[in-house]
Amino acid sequence: DTAVSQTPKYLVTQMGNDKSIKCEQNLGHDTMYWYKQDSKKFLKIMFSYNNKELIINETVPNRFSPKSPDKAHLNLHINSLELGDSAVYFCASSPPMAGPRGDTQYFGPGTRLTVL
Amino acid sequence: AQKITQTQPGMFVQEKEAVTLDCTYDTSDPSYGLFWYKQPSSGEMIFLIYQGSYDQQNATEGRYSLNFQKARKSANLVISASQLGDSAMYFCAMREDTGGFKTIFGAGTRLFVKA
Numbered sequence: 539d540t541a542v543s544q545t546p547k548y549l550v551t552q553m554g555n556d557k558s559i560k561c562e563q564n565l566g567h568d569t570m571y572w573y574k575q576d577s578k579k580f581l582k583i584m585f586s587y588n589n590k591e592l593i594i595n596e597t598v599p600n601r602f603s604p605k606s607p608d609k610a611h612l613n614l615h616i617n618s619l620e621l622g623d624s625a626v627y628f629c630a631s632s633p634p635m636a637g638p639r640g641d642t643q644y645f646g647p648g649t650r651l652t653v654l
Numbered sequence: 655a656q657k658i659t660q661t662q663p664g665m666f667v668q669e670k671e672a673v674t675l676d677c678t679y680d681t682s683d684p685s686y687g688l689f690w691y692k693q694p695s696s697g698e699m700i701f702l703i704y705q706g707s708y709d710q711q712n713a714t715e716g717r718y719s720l721n722f723q724k725a726r727k728s729a730n731l732v733i734s735a736s737q738l739g740d741s742a743m744y745f746c747a748m749r750e751d752t753g754g755f756k757t758i759f760g761a762g763t764r765l766f767v768k769a
Contacts, residue, residue: 583757586756626697648697
C-alpha cells in the first residue's frame, strides 16, 4: 500500500547514458514534485506539476525533462548523464492547501543515482 | 539570502530527555507553511509536523511539537522523551504562497540519541 513509489531504487550508469526514474502516487493528490538531494544532504526542488501542468521549473539543465502522463504519475528523464548528476532523487506529492496539514508533501523512498 | 536556517549541524541528546531543534526562516509573505521532516539513515523522508502561518496554536503530533514564534520567525521542533529511533537528520522547510508555492528546505540537523 505504498503511497508514493519510485522505481528504480538504485540506478548505476555510465556517463553519457540516458535514464528515466518513474514515480507514482496513490494518494489522489493533484501536485507532484521532483527533488534532488546532494551528497551533503541538501534538498532542492527541481520541478512541480499540478494536474499534469508544470508549475515550478527551477534552474535545472535541459537534460532533465519531467513528464506527467496523468495526475498520479510524474517521471523524470535525464539525457547525457554527467558525474555531477549523482545524487538521490525524491519524488513527492501533496494535496491542496486546505486541511489540517496544509499542503504537506509526502515523499517517495528516493532513487540513488550513481553516474560512473 | 538563505530563507531557512538551521544553525545546529549536529546535536546529542540523552534517551528519554527532550530536545529542541532550531529553525529560523525569512519571508515577507503573510501566508506560508512550515514543515519538519525526519530522514533516518535508511534515507526516506518522513513528515513530522506542519504549522500554518495563520494558526493560532502551536502544532503538536504525538511526541513532536512545533514552537512557533511568528514575530521572531522561528519554528523550532521539540521532541519529548527522546528514543534511540529518533536518531536521524531533521529538516525544517517553508512553503511561501507567492513565488510559485515552492518549498525550501534547511540544511538539516543531525540528531544523535544516546542510550
